[in-house]
Amino acid sequence: MYRSIYDLKDFYNSPSGQLVARVLRPQIRSWWESVKGQRVVGIGYAQPYLDMFLDEAERVISISPAGQGIYPWPDAEHNLAALAEESELPLETNSVDRVLLIHSLEYAELLRSNLQEIWRILKSNGRLIVIAPNRRGLWSRADWSPFGQGTPYSRDQLRFFLRDNLFVYERSTTALYTPPIRWNIVRKSFESLEKYLPWFLPGIGGVHVVEASKQIYSGITQTAESKVIVRGRHGILPNPVPDMRIRK
Numbered sequence: 001m002y003r004s005i006y007d008l009k010d011f012y013n014s015p016s017g018q019l020v021a022r023v024l025r026p027q028i029r030s031w032w033e034s035v036k037g038q039r040v041v042g043i044g045y046a047q048p049y050l051d052m053f054l055d056e057a058e059r060v061i062s063i064s065p066a067g068q069g070i071y072p073w074p075d076a077e078h079n080l081a082a083l084a085e086e087s088e089l090p091l092e093t094n095s096v097d098r099v100l101l102i103h104s105l106e107y108a109e110l111l112r113s114n115l116q117e118i119w120r121i122l123k124s125n126g127r128l129i130v131i132a133p134n135r136r137g138l139w140s141r142a143d144w145s146p147f148g149q150g151t152p153y154s155r156d157q158l159r160f161f162l163r164d165n166l167f168v169y170e171r172s173t174t175a176l177y178t179p180p181i182r183w184n185i186v187r188k189s190f191e192s193l194e195k196y197l198p199w200f201l202p203g204i205g206g207v208h209v210v211e212a213s214k215q216i217y218s219g220i221t222q223t224a225e226s227k228v229i230v231r232g233r234h235g236i237l238p239n240p241v242p243d244m245r246i247r248k
């Protein structure tokens with residue numbers, strides 16, 4: 001497990017981490033084309049992906065797990081990063097439009113509580129994107145990367161966890177087909193690899209990207225008076241007559 005946020009920062013400052021960000025950022029942006037006037041929250045380690053929303057969203061907040069640590073973000077600007085337990089987010093109920101969950105689910109000790117807390121802070125039309133390592137992917141075997149730490153998941157597992165915590169599955173894809181090989185020739189070919197490998201080896205993508213929405217159950221309208229008609233063998237039965245006899 002990555003115990004320090006600086007381990008994650010060092011990874012994203014490396015050529016392999018920059019490759020990961022170049023692959024995942026367009027995928028996130030294609031699903032969230034516009035967040036104008038919305039509140040966006042990143043949970044886990046989302047800083048490499050949140051900066052593309054800074055000039056558009058009404059508010060952007062990055063929340064890091066308490067055990068991971070934190071550093072000021074963004075650089076040379078007002079701090080938008082906070083440290084909190086993922087099962088006790090310091091945000092109001094129904095106050096967030098979008099949540100990006102990355103480098104979080106695979107490390108979660110209280111998975112149900114974490115997802116329930118995200119459900120709480122999301123608005124009724126809120127959306128959640130979960131990015132988690134693919135159990136069958138190559139990146140889950142790269143111990144030197146954050147995707148090689150923690151617990152990887154299958155797509156069905158993610159769908160089950162989301163459904164079990166009152167989220168509606170919307171869509172999903174698999175990304176990061178470029179092998180976790182730290183060779184320049186591989187990194188320079190990532191565009192071709194990301195384009196063609198899904199057709200030949202669809203199961204080896206490094207991460208699952210899943211979008212879900214908050215599920216709200218509607219109540220049943222009930223009239224002020226509820227009339228019950230009891231039908232018997234010979235039609236409608238008369239209303240019962242109270243027994244007025246005096247009992248000894």
